[in-house]
Amino acid sequence: MRYREPMNSDIPSVWARPKKGRDQPALSREQIVGEAIKLLDTEGLDALSMRNLGKRLDAGATSLYRHVANKDELIELAIDEVHGEIEVPSPDTTEWRAGVVSCAHSSLAMINNHPWVASVLGQIGLSYLGPNVMRMSDGMLALFEKGGFSLAESDLALRAVQAFVIGSGVGVAAWQTSLARSGLSDEQWAERIQPIVMAAVAPYPRLTASIEAAAANTPEVMFDHGLNAVLDGLVANRH
Amino acid sequence: MRYREPMNSDIPSVWARPKKGRDQPALSREQIVGEAIKLLDTEGLDALSMRNLGKRLDAGATSLYRHVANKDELIELAIDEVHGEIEVPSPDTTEWRAGVVSCAHSSLAMINNHPWVASVLGQIGLSYLGPNVMRMSDGMLALFEKGGFSLAESDLALRAVQAFVIGSGVGVAAWQTSLARSGLSDEQWAERIQPIVMAAVAPYPRLTASIEAAAANTPEVMFDHGLNAVLDGLVANRH
DNA sequence: GCAGTGTGCGTACAGTGTGCGCATCGACGG
DNA sequence: CCGTCGATGCGCACACTGTACGCACACTGC
Known part of the structure; x- marks a missing residue:
């Protein structure tokens, strides 16, 4: 339980003491993980510090360690938690391939909502x-x-699809971090770096041409094309 | 240029002064990036600090900032540098598909040698x-x-293959970091976590069965199977 | 009423990235 | 040969990090 009004003998009157316990629920592992995810989503990986997180929960930094072994474990818990958002259709109600596609989309959407996941999966x-x-792996x-x-x-097959999804996720994560650091809107940032990209590919006419040829492709189109290729290939190699 | 024997008026005799400049070449961007890669490879991402890196170069931490804007830029340079190790065959001498497969293998080998790459690509x-x-993208x-x-x-096609390769790379990076932290040998660590994995999948009989059925597959086999599927699918969707 | 246990947190320590200003070098112009 | 100048190295400082430790308190069971 959290103390509503911790004793502080330096301050003479009980009523003058600052109340820290703002009627929030007591500290719990679920609450900590939930707030950590909110913090990661809104302010990014760098902003996740124990002190920072503690502040949001009206708690001291070291209090969190009563519920979580260390920061890495906290991140592990957060990773698993957001994986709960992925919807995987039942094979009883959905044709298998449609189900896999839907699950892959759901996975990418999750990474889009929580881009920090893709950048910490490796560490x-x-x-x-x-x-x-x-649960998700079993469903797929x-x-x-x-x-x-x-x-x-x-x-x-599962491993191939997951590799493709995660690889795509790393791509969106890279974009999102650069976007967040720029502080600009999506379109503004895209417009800003467009000339930089063109300058970087300038020495490679083939690359330039192919980028221009594929300029109309949205990220979704590219993801779907790759996913379809993976599934077609898996089907072709099925015995 | 680096000073061989920096003045230090506190120490009276010239000869008594510690010599810092050990006949190494002067600080340069290339040297810094190279040593950073060595440090990352041998001690991992957490061990890369400016002070640590400076020590290896017989230089102060802040000296590095004369050659590199900040730590993120240093990592960006390191990422690009190791990408130079990837060999991409020329289409003139190699059949296209064999070339792509070879380049994908080379990419995965690079990530195996430098697993930190996969974990920082997203951030x-x-x-x-x-x-x-x-250069690599253009070659593919x-x-x-x-x-x-x-x-x-x-x-x-390029994007699909790269996504698959990077996704696979994140997998090996995750394994390598957990391995490095354990301090055990590859086999020892595998043996140690095997029961943990089995316990985790125990509630899912389907997952358990499939893991057992695929237990003989080495990571290379899994990678090749996925890569083949991707390429087969891409060929099938080629017009 | 009292011991035991679980929980919050203040303090502290070693370590981080990096801005600032000074010291010192090699090169160059007189 | 001397003075100036730009480039480079680096000590110090600041704000901040993860987290070990130990104390203070609340709640539980007797």
């Missing part, structure tokens, strides 16, 4: 052990098996 | 603007065009 070991990640596996993939093939 | 904005990354583009892909299709 936090073994995050795929979290219960929500497990069910879809592949419904699709006629063998056990071993399903495992390979 | 460092726009790293694909570096000259070495550009040439292969795809040789393979009969149109300009726009080549761009999509």
Whole structure:
């Protein structure tokens, strides 16, 4: 339980003491993780410090350690928590391929909402052990098996799709961080770096031409094209 | 230029002064980036601090800022530098698909040698603007065009393959960081976490079965299977 | 009423990125 | 040969980080 009015004998009157406990619920692991996610979403990875997070919860930095072993574990918990947002359709109600596509879209949407996930996946070991990640993997596996993939093939298919989704996610994360640091709007930032990109590719006429040829492709189109290719290829290699 | 024997009037004799300048070449951007990469490779991302890096170069931490704007820029330079290790075959001497496969392998090998790359790609904005990354992208583009892909299709294909490779790279990075933190050997660590994984998947019989069915697959097999699927799918969608 | 346990937090320590200003170098112009 | 100048190295300082430690308090069970 959180103290509503901690004793502080320096201040003579009880009523004069600052109240820290603003009628919020007591500190709990769920609340800490939830607020950490909010902080990460709104202010980015760099802004997540224990003191900062403590302030948002009207708590001291070191209080958080009663509920979380260390910062890395907190991030691991946050990663798993946001994986809970991913919707994976049941193979009973959805055709397998539509289900996989829908789940992949849901995954990318999650990374779009929480771009910090993609940038910490590599530095936090073994995050795929979290219960929500497990639930998602199991759900996709069910879809592949419904699709006629063998056990071993399903495992390979799952890994291929996840690799593609995460790779795409790293791309959106890179864009989002650069965007956030610029402080500009999406369009403004795109307009600003467009000439920089063109200057960087200038020595490579082939690259320049291909970028111009594909300029109309939105990120969604590119993601769907890649995802379709992966699934087509997996189907082609299914026995 | 670096001073071999900086003045220090507190120490009376010239000969008693500590010599800092150990006959190493003077500080330069290339040398700093090179040593940073060595440090990242051997001690990991957390160990890269300006003071730490300065020590290795027999230089003060703040001296580095004469050659590099800030730590993020240093990492950006390091990212591009290691991309120089990726070999991309010429379409003149290599069949397009073999070339793409070879380049993908080379990319994954690079990430294996420098796992920190995969974990910072998301937090460092726009790293694909570096000259070495550009060179590699242009090289792969040439292969795809040789393979009969149109300009726009080549761009999509390139992005799909890169997403898959990076996603796979994040996976190996996650493994490598957890491995490095454990301090154990590869086999020891694998053996240690095996029961943990089995316990985590226990509630999901399907997941358990598929992991067991695919237990014999090495990471290389999994990567190749995914890569083949991606390429097969891209070919199938080529017009 | 009292011991035990769980929880919050003030303090402290070692370490971080980096701005500032000074010291010193090599090069160049007289 | 001397003076000036720009480039470079670096000590210091500041605000900030993760987190170990120990004390103070509230709640629980007797």
